[in-house]
Amino acid sequence: xxxxxSRKTNPMMKIVxxxxxxxxxxxxxxxxxxxxxxxxxxVYIAAVDATNPRAVLKLIxxxxxxxxxxxxxxxxxxxxxxKYVVLNKTAKDLYKRFLPGPVTVVSTGKHTVASGVEAxxxxxxxRIPDYQFCLEVIKKFGxxxxxxxxxxxxxxxxxxxxxxxxxxxEKQKRLIDLMIDAGELAHNEPSTVIDTTLDDxxxxxxxxxxxxxxxxxxxxxxxxxxxxxxxxxxxxxxxYSGKRAIVFCLEGExxxxxxxxxxxxxxxxxxxxxxxxxxxxxxxHYSLLTNHQSLVHIDTWRMIEPNSEFKQLxxxxxxxxxxxxxxEWANRxxxxxxxxxxxxxxxxxKIKYAKNLTDRLISWGNL
Amino acid sequence: xxxxxIDTSCDETAAAITFDTKIVSNKIxxxxxxxxxxxxxxxxxxxxxxxARIDWVIDCAIKNSELKIKNLDxxxxxxxxxxxxxxxxxxxxxxxxxxxxxxxxxxxxxVEGHLLSPFANAKELNAKFPMLGLVLSGGTTMLCLVKxxxxxxxxxxxxxxxxxxxxxxxxxxxxLGYPGGAILEKIARLGxxxxxKLPIPLINDVVKNRFSxxxxxxxxxxxxxxxxxxxKQDVADLAASFQNVAFEHVLRVLEFQSKxxxxxxxxxxxxxxxxxxxxLRKRLRLLAKKHDMRVSFPYTKKLNGDNAGMxxxxxxxxxxxxxxxxxxxxxxxxxxxxxxLKL
Numbered sequence: 051x052x053x054x055x056s057r058k059t060n061p062m063m064k065i066v067x068x069x070x071x072x073x074x075x076x077x078x079x080x081x082x083x084x085x086x087x088x089x090x091x092x093v094y095i096a097a098v099d100a101t102n103p104r105a106v107l108k109l110i111x112x113x114x115x116x117x118x119x120x121x122x123x124x125x126x127x128x129x130x131x132x133k134y135v136v137l138n139k140t141a142k143d144l145y146k147r148f149l150p151g152p153v154t155v156v157s158t159g160k161h162t163v164a165s166g167v168e169a170x171x172x173x174x175x176x177r178i179p180d181y182q183f184c185l186e187v188i189k190k191f192g193x194x195x196x197x198x199x200x201x202x203x204x205x206x207x208x209x210x211x212x213x214x215x216x217x218x219x220e221k222q223k224r225l226i227d228l229m230i231d232a233g234e235l236a237h238n239e240p241s242t243v244i245d246t247t248l249d250d251x252x253x254x255x256x257x258x259x260x261x262x263x264x265x266x267x268x269x270x271x272x273x274x275x276x277x278x279x280x281x282x283x284x285x286x287x288x289x290y291s292g293k294r295a296i297v298f299c300l301e302g303e304x305x306x307x308x309x310x311x312x313x314x315x316x317x318x319x320x321x322x323x324x325x326x327x328x329x330x331x332x333x334x335h336y337s338l339l340t341n342h343q344s345l346v347h348i349d350t351w352r353m354i355e356p357n358s359e360f361k362q363l364x365x366x367x368x369x370x371x372x373x374x375x376x377x378e379w380a381n382r383x384x385x386x387x388x389x390x391x392x393x394x395x396x397x398x399x400k401i402k403y404a405k406n407l408t409d410r411l412i413s414w415g416n417l
Numbered sequence: 418x419x420x421x422x423i424d425t426s427c428d429e430t431a432a433a434i435t436f437d438t439k440i441v442s443n444k445i446x447x448x449x450x451x452x453x454x455x456x457x458x459x460x461x462x463x464x465x466x467x468x469a470r471i472d473w474v475i476d477c478a479i480k481n482s483e484l485k486i487k488n489l490d491x492x493x494x495x496x497x498x499x500x501x502x503x504x505x506x507x508x509x510x511x512x513x514x515x516x517x518x519x520x521x522x523x524x525x526x527x528v529e530g531h532l533l534s535p536f537a538n539a540k541e542l543n544a545k546f547p548m549l550g551l552v553l554s555g556g557t558t559m560l561c562l563v564k565x566x567x568x569x570x571x572x573x574x575x576x577x578x579x580x581x582x583x584x585x586x587x588x589x590x591x592x593l594g595y596p597g598g599a600i601l602e603k604i605a606r607l608g609x610x611x612x613x614k615l616p617i618p619l620i621n622d623v624v625k626n627r628f629s630x631x632x633x634x635x636x637x638x639x640x641x642x643x644x645x646x647x648x649k650q651d652v653a654d655l656a657a658s659f660q661n662v663a664f665e666h667v668l669r670v671l672e673f674q675s676k677x678x679x680x681x682x683x684x685x686x687x688x689x690x691x692x693x694x695x696x697l698r699k700r701l702r703l704l705a706k707k708h709d710m711r712v713s714f715p716y717t718k719k720l721n722g723d724n725a726g727m728x729x730x731x732x733x734x735x736x737x738x739x740x741x742x743x744x745x746x747x748x749x750x751x752x753x754x755x756x757x758l759k760l
Contacts, residue, residue, distance in 0.1 A: 304586060305635035309577055327578045327631070329586070330556035331427065331500050332465075335756060352585075352595055359465065362502065407639070 063223075065211070068183055068232040077191045079228045080105075085112060087200045087214065088187070089232035090179040092152050092240050092258070094200040094208040095124075101193050103164040109196055110166055112225045115203045121167050122154045122175035122243070124197040126188045131176045134162050134194060141246040150180040152241040152258050154197075163194065173247050183232070199240060204317050207285050210234040239286070245269070256282060267413040269404065276307050276401075277314025279412050284318040287395060291343060295369045295394035299380030299387055302401035307410055308378045311401065315376055316345055328378070333363050344371070349378040356382040369393050418490045418736065421514070422729030423475065425467040425507030426499030426527045427556065429722070432475040434482035434489075435729030440537055442481035443719060443726035446470045467506035475510070478725070487518055491743065493732035495725075496524040497758030498556070504754040512749050521746030523732045528557050528760050530727040531688035533566070534720045535713035537730045544684040544713065549675060553667065553697075554689035554723075555581035555596070558628045560674055561760060563686065566738035569760050572674045575628040580663060581691045583630035587659045590641055591652050601656050602694050608650070608657030613640055615662040617669070625673035633662060664697050668704055675708050685712040690722040 066072045068089065076097075079086050083105040086097045096112060098105035100123045110117055125131045128145045135157035137145070144155050159174035168174045177197055179185060188195055200208040205217040211229055242258035252262060253269045256279075270276040287296050298315065300308040313325045321336050328334045328349040336345045346368055350356040360383045368375060369390055380387060380398070387396060395416070402411045419441075424431045430446040479486055494511035497504060515522040531552045549572075550563045558575040578586070581598055588597025593604065615636050618629045637659050644651055675682055685705050691697060692714055705712040720727055735741060 303638065304590060305631070305638035307631075307635070309631060324574075324576060326575060327582060329582050330579060331498070331756070333500060333756075335501070362465075363500075403639075 063226050063228065065229045065231055068230050072230055073183070073186050073190055076187045076228065076230060080187075080191050080193075080195060083108070084227035085109060085225055086228040086230065087208075087211070087226060088184060088230035089181065089235055090124075090184050090197065091181045092179075092199075092238050093235065094211065094214065094232075095184075095197045096200040097124075097187075097195040097197065099191075099193055100163045100167050100196050103166070106164040106166045106196070108225060109198070112222055113198065113203055114222065117166055118170050120169035120173070120175065121196045121198045122177055122241075123163065123167065123194040124177055124179050124184065124188055125194050126178060126185055128178075130194070131157075131178075133160070135159050135174050135176060138246060140252065144244060144246065145178075148260060150178040150185070151260065152180070152238065153177060153260050154241045154243045154256075156243065156245040156247060156255065158247050167196065173245070175243060177241055183230070204281055206288065207237075207240070209237055237289075240282070265413055266415060267411060270307075270410040270412055271406075272408050273307065273310050276310045276410060276412065277317060280311045280314030281318035283397070283399065283414060284315050287397060290395050291374065292341070292372055295372050295390075296374045297387065297390070297394050297396050298374070298376045299396060299398045300376065300378050300401065301381045301398065303403065306401045306403060308401060311399065311412075312345075312347055312376045312378070315374075316347075319343065319345055319374065321345055332359075344373050346373050346375045347378075348375065350382045351379045353382070357386050360386050418733050419484060419488065420491050420493050420523075420729040420732050421475070421479070421486065421489050422493040422525075422725040422732065423471075423507045423511050424495040424527065424530070424723060424725040424728050425471065425503050426495045426497070426723065427503055428465060429724070430467045430470045430474050430507075431723060431725035432471075432478035433725035433729050434478055434484055435537075435726060435733060437733050438536055438538060438730050440720070440726040440730070441484070442478045443724055444474050444478040444481065445719070445722075445724055446474050465500075465503065467503055471506055471510050475514075486514070489518070489520060491521045491523055491732065491736075491746065493523040493525050493728050494752070495527045495530065495728055496752060497526065497755035499527055499756060501754055501756040504756065508752060508754055512752065515749055521743045522749055522752050523736070523746050524752045525728045525731050525735075526758055526760060527723075527728070528552055528559065528758075529569075530731045531557065532561070532563070532569075532686060532760070533731045533734055534688040534715040534727040535686045536734060537720055537726060538716045544711070547678070547680050547682065548684035548686055549671070549678075549682050549710075550686040550688075551667075551671065551701075552689045553580045553687070553691035555579060555585065555598075555691075557689060558630070558667075559760070560628075560671060562678065566734045571760060573626050573628055573670050575630065577629050577631035578634060580628070580630060580667065581689070583634055583663055584660065584691065586634055587637055587656070587663075590638060591647075591655060593656075598691065599693065601660060602696065604653050605657040605660045605696070608653030608655070610657040610661035612654035613658040615640065615658055617662055618666045620669075625670040628666065628670060630663065630666075633659075633666070660694075660696065664694075664700055667697075668700055671701075672704060672708070675704075675710065682708075683710055685710050687712055687714050688721065688727070692721045693718055 154175040154177040156175045159168040208214045239258040242260045243256035245253040334347045353359040399414045422433045433443040434441040532550045548563045552559045558579045560573040562570040584598035588601040593600045
């Protein structure tokens with residue numbers, strides 16, 4: 051694979067093909083607090099020494115996200131994990147069942163990693179990558195590394211190095227010290243993230259290829275979290291973008307956060323404008339100049355005859371133009387949406403209030 | 418200057434004749450009128466079908482003005498923000514008439530219309546710039562610095578729901594129907610605004626430069642779900658508590674901004690449908706008085722909600738103050754809808 055990199059990248063940045071000899075180079079870079087990109091069985095990750103505070107700050111700066119948003123770490127074995135977290139029975143069972151593999155298990159942290167890696171509530175996500183090169187690096191390094199995906203926040207999933215380089219700023223490029231090129235990876239989902247810190251039940255925070263329930267359902271703990279889940283859902287369907295219309299049909303009670311979800315969706319699509327509620331205007335249209343894509347945000351809440359009004363608003367142009375359409379209170383126009391099932395990707399998203407005040411259960415499917 | 422103004426930005430089909438800042442006639446289509454003139458109930462869908470009623474509304478506006486269309490000086494039309502297909506109806510009709518009678522066609526921003534609506538009937542024209550301008554409606558929640566006619570700086574906008582929308586949603590939740598903002602106001606008068614504690618939006622913002630109503634809406638949904646079988650008094654208390662906090666948020670942002678301008682502000686303009694609320698007007702007046710400002714509302718209630726009178730007045734004020742040349746308004750093709758037009 052050829053990689054084209056603009057001259058403004060870190061002049062010291064090295065790109066090395068993934069092979070046995072590269073392990074020592076990576077370990078050397080990690081030991082010196084450097085930022086290294088390498089492959090796993092899911093996506094390319096941005097690895098730093100998870101116990102080095104300065105390296106973690108560098109990573110935060112690259113990811114372009116606020117301090118306090120946690121990073122998962124990679125280890126080689128359950129015994130290694132126990133140095134950093136308390137494993138309860140639920141967690142141990144998950145390790146046995148799924149690891150190594152695309153599952154991140156969240157447990158109570160022992161505060162032995164650098165500040166900024168654990169979540170604000172002291173939890174820490176750990177996974178054991180099912181990827182030989184990565185495991186060898188961690189084994190030789192002897193310390194955990196961060197396994198966060200190598201893209202900046204709200205950018206496309208990194209399956210090849212150009213996915214990353216084409217979507218970051220010059221400033222971000224200068225932060226990268228080493229890239230291990232493993233070519234284009236299979237387009238697997240990011241890992242499934244499971245929280246085991248609640249005694250009574252397993253909580254899925256991100257749904258990857260491994261499913262623990264018979265439906266797709268994750269828990270959001272904040273508005274920012276809901277936006278992030280919208281982004282992840284977008285990334286599951288992004289490959290259809292420009293080829294088919296994609297319709298996100300939102301259901302859920304008043305105030306549950308449907309517009310918040312669309313804010314996350316817009317952000318993931320690269321829309322910079324403020325997304326506001328379309329309740330009054332019925333339809334708001336946002337265009338992306340870069341790739342001729344557009345987001346059409348519709349709300350049926352105050353429509354009197356929603357089916358026929360929707361038909362007037364969304365003439366088949368929007369479907370033919372392969373727009374992304376987000377519809378709030380979509381349950382009011384189920385029959386109209388069904389009629390378009392052959393021409394568009396239809397994703398039903400249900401948001402429900404949950405136990406804690408800011409918690410929301412978000413489920414989705416192509417029903 | 419005699420202007421025919423047309424506004425079809427969202428639900429209302431409206432036309433007006435204005436003479437400088439004077440409103441000569443101001444017609445707004447309503448279900449009741451239609452009922453009478455068509456002799457039957459139209460399907461609900463028609464509430465947003467401007468095509469069917471635009472001619473009738475314009476004819477009424479002209480007839481009521483006792484003027485002839487050929488004696489007019491210009492046509493003004495709302496080009497945004499609003500719903501695209503609705504805006505298109507008004508714009509197409511305005512173009513058709515402009516071509517037929519060879520009149521200049523002036524594109525107008527609907528929000529600017531609300532903002533300048535207190536200038537209708539001229540009395541306010543000697544007010545001093547810069548002023549503050551507040552527009553509160555179903556689709557807009559915005560505070561700006563009015564440096565002059567046509568020269569505005571946004572100080573705060575909503576980052577999610579509009580105030581009018583929040584009030585309507587609160588009302589629907591309480592079972593008061595839609596649009597329920599006006600009923601909510603009536604019922605709130607019977608309630609205790611301090612009965613229930615609701616969070617004042619963005620109370621921790623040190624620099625108050627935005628509005629937000631989605632968090633309050635969510636808190637209200639949650640509060641309501643904890644009250645079993647609410648009786649009449651409960652509903653009144655809920656309405657009063659909700660409205661109180663919703664207004665408190667506006668007042669706090671307004672107070673912060675009025676104290677933090679480079680120039681001394683003596684005037685506040687306030688327009689938009691929510692300005693119909695008497696409690697809100699009272700509180701705006703009190704705040705204005707405290708800061709030695711004068712607050713100006715439109716002279717009649719009809720100018721608060723969506724209407725075309727304000728569009729005609731705005732067209733006149735812009736032509737006059739921005740010294741625009743009428744000959745520049747004959748390029749009809751350049752007038753196009755802009756659903757998300759900014760101020």
